[in-house]
Amino acid sequence: MDIAELKEVEEIIDFQQFNPGYTLYKQGIVFRLFAPRATRITLTIFDHYERSTGADFNMHKDSEGLWNFYYPRQDIVGKWYAYSIFSLDESDFFESTDHFIADPWSKFVTKRNHYLGFAKTKILKQADYDWDGTDFVTPKDPRDLVIYETHIKDMVAHPSAKTYVQGVYNDFREAQIGGINHLKQLGVNAVEFLPLQNFAYYEPPFNEEIANGLTNTWNPHSRNHWGYMTSFHFAPETMYSSDSSYDEEAIVGRHENAVKEVKDLVKALHKEDISVIMDVVYNHASQYDLNPLKYTAKDHYFRLDNVGHYLNDSWTGNDINTSAKYSRKLIVESVKYWMKEFKIDGFRFDLAGIIDWETVDMIREEARKINPDAILIAEPWGGEYKPAGFSDRNWISWNDRIRNGFKGYDPYSNKGLLLGEWSHGTSRFALENFIRGTLKNAEHGLFNTSKHSVNYIESHDGYTLGDFIRLALNPDLRNKSFKNKNEVTKLNEQQMAISKLAALSLFVSQGVTMIHAGQEWARAKLIVDHDNKDKNVGKLDHDSYNKDNETNWLNFSEISLNRDLFNYYQQLIKIRLQSPALRKAQPEEINFKVYKDPLHITFSIDGRSTGDQYDYFISLNGNKELAHEIVLPQGSWQVLADAKSCDFKGIKSIKNTFNVAPSSGVLLRKLRVSNA
Incomplete structure (x- = not known):
């Protein structure tokens, strides 16, 4: 088909019927990209990821700022593409680059292990997948859940997990000790994974100035292990697939193994009647890589000040403007995609206080069209504190008030009931209300019903519960560097007593129960750094987001050090799941x-x-x-x-x-x- 014929075909295609991204259509492929400030966009198709040149095609801009192109054949399935974006706009409202930019709606990307990522979109044809008759695993009442929050890799990376080292997704499914087998042994019925959407794992090298003049002085590990720097909201993270590599400059995601391996994992969890909840980040975008939202429509996707600088209420470097048309569309459609394509049962929305109410309502409406019992959990702060508003919209929220009432907020200056004190602002009547479900009609209430309250006293943020107790009882441990981790992990009599009281208090409170990985044996997090760049090596860690090492990796052999506590949690989970009155009684009862x-x-x-x-x-x-x-x-x-x-x-x-x-x-x- 020559250029004239192609133009005729494009003129009869109604591009408005297609979402942004690429869509296989008839004998060809439709490409769409929203970039209203661009004056020219070239689509380049590459035979191989490594190629720096390929077949170039000029796209055509419509009145709404969407650039369109129709490729008349499907012989490029399995190949890669990216965009070159040009603009005459030299203001700070447009971010320019000479690099290729991948599609914001990529379903799969290939990247290089580098802080810029150098992502390209791989074109895939949707493959049939055998779900073996499995479907969503979601209770009618969320209070029937006991959620286990974890980083997927942390449960299989340590040798004690006993895996076959076939990629994190596969290892989680097949580990003899870690992964699914640990969830089964403990008895929980839901797992909440830290982000699995494709994210910027690498940060700029420590203490080295990069091209834009920035120097990383804050992260000696140069990693974002937890994954809260999302780059592509539709694409699974490829670092966890069987064909990944952690070698610097290695190419990751050359093959689409990650797609099947995520599905295999979800199916295996569903066969064990375990719900799969995924942590998602729609409040901000990755900060240092070639994030496509920044380079396509910065002033649309992000909240900016009056001179074009990023606003930062999320304290992550930028805030997504969720009320903007194509931001909202991307958020809602990606939630739907993960539900339809991967059968994800629910989502925990990071810093959801930044998400506008219209988008919140649309997420709920669209998700529950697919699964009426879809689990929607907000971290209801970030910019604004909005748990009551989420409850009004029939969402569940993390309950920081019960956390602070029981444990406290700071082990040195703000301790709770478990440590024999009252957290600032907490009264006896408030604590009673927390146990009833933190209900709006009583002191410090937040929710219309206890089914909207996720009760927790440990999460990925901050110190582990075990370390919080250790430090609250002995503040001198704050600056101690431990050589032997077992020395700090093994609980003394008082620490064990408080740890059991914490577990009991949590499991007899009305609402949805969540524990964090390792809480069941009071794991300690000691800072590990094999490159000798972190001056706090050996100290207890309160912010381990950047450490892909033994700081975070679960050592299951430590269970034997605090076996009594592990058994206590194991039995409490059984009791709670067989005792509906402990989780969903009426307040007057x-x-x-x-x-x-x-x-x-x-x-x-x-x-x-x-x-x-x-x-x-x-x-x-x-x-x-x-x-x-x-x-x-x-x-x-x-x-x-x-x-x-x-x-x-x-x-x-x-x-x-x-x-x-x-x-x-x-x-x-x-x-x-x-x-x-």
Whole structure:
């Protein structure tokens, strides 16, 4: 087909019917790119990723700022393309570059291990995939979930995970100790992965000035291990595939293994009745690579000041303008794509306070057309603090208030009930409300229903719960450099007591329960640096986002150091999943008792509305010095958990009174006698 014929074909194609990106259409392929400030765009098709030249085609701009091109054959499937973008606009509202720019709507990209990435889009034809009859695994009520938040690689990278070293996606599925097998052993029914969308893993070299004059003085590891620097929202991360390499300058994603391997992993998790939740980042974009949103339509995709500089309410370098038409379209369509293509059950939206309400509503509407029980979780801050607004829109949110009430915010200056103190601004009545579900009609309330509250006391951010407790009890550990990790990981008697009280407090609170990887054995994070650039080596880490090493990798052999705590979590998970009253009772069914010590919280739960055949009596003693005797309601009560142990079958039966030791709790249940 010559140029004249191609122009005739393009004139009869209604490009408006196609999303941005590429679309296989009839015998050819449609390409679309939104770049309103560009004055010329060249599409280059490459036979091989490494090529710096290829077949060039000029695109045509429509009235909305979209550039269109129709390639009349499909003989370029399996090849790569990228854009050269030119503009006469020299203002800061347009970001120019001489580099090729990949498609923002790429379903798959190939990159080089370099902070710029040098991404090119690979053209794929959708392949059939056998899901073996599996489908979404989502409960009608999110309170039936026990979520395990983890970085996917951290659960298979350490030798103790016992993997076959066939790529992270495959290793997570097949590991003998880590990965899925650990989730099964623990008993959780949902996993929340830190970002799996293609992200900028590399940062500029430490203390070296790069071409734009920037010097990385903040990150001696030059990595973004956690993945909160998304580059391509539709494409799976290829670093975790079986054909990846971590060698500098290596090409990653040459083959599309990652697509099938993500599906294989999701299918394997679904076969174990484990929901798959994916952390997604739509509030900001990657900062140092050739992020296509910046180089195609900076002033559309991002919030800028009046001279074209990025606003930064997210504290990540830039904020996406989610209310802009093509930002919103990209966000909503990528959520739909991950659900349809990969059967993802739900999403946790990073710094969702930056996302506008119209986009929030559209995400919910479109996601629940695909799966009516889709799990939508907001991190409801960033710019604004909006958990109440998310609850009004039938979203779930992370609950930082229960975290701070129980644990505190800072191990040195802001400790909570578990450590025998009151977190700033928290009262006894507020803490009771946190246990009921942090409901709007009571003190410090946030939510219309407890099903909107994700209760947690450890996440990927900040110190691990174990380290928070260690530091709160002994602040001198802050500056200590440990040579032997087992020395700090092994809990002493007081640390173990508080760790068990923390677990019990979390698992008897109404709402959705989440724990973070390694919380179940109070893992410590000690800073590791094999390149000797980090001056804090051996110290406890409170921000491990940049360390792809033993700092973050889970050492499953450490479970034996705190086996009692691991067993405690394992049994609490069983108890919670078989006890609906512990997670979704009505507020009026939870009655608090009056004791003189404000650090001593005791309450009963009538499980009748939930269909639970038991009533419960719970006492949490945050006082580190004093024991308290509690008076039990009439009858024989079965002890499920106390200061020492936990057993879903029951430990023993008691009557009349029980002595609650300092820094401990007790969970009791009694079969309800029908009055009928």
